[in-house]
Amino acid sequence: MESGTRKGEGRETPEGETSQSSERSRQAQSIAGQSQPRLVSRILLTWLELTILGITGGVLGTTVGGPPGFIVYLATSLATIGIIFYNVNELIRDWMEVTTGNQ
Secondary structure: OOOOEEEEOOEEEEOOOOHHHHHHHHHHHHHHHOOOOOHHHHHHHHHHHHHHHHHHHHHHHHHHOHHHHHHHHHHHHHHHHHHHHHHHHHHHHHHHHHHHOOO
């Protein structure tokens, strides 16, 4: 082994190069080769789902009225949280696929 180089991961690298910089360059190459997750479309889809659910739950809860109407409102609130969690999870999953290169 020559001075000025070091042995790492089965190959010789210059002392100035770190494994982190090579990892970043591999990630940049994988990101450049793949399409980015569509944040705007995910936001619009979430907004549309929440709007439809809110209007439907509000109309149904008002129509039923009383304690059953209150339960409909609570179910609507719970479904709203589920929609938000689902869409955020899908967005994170898409970003993880792009950054790690898994498909």
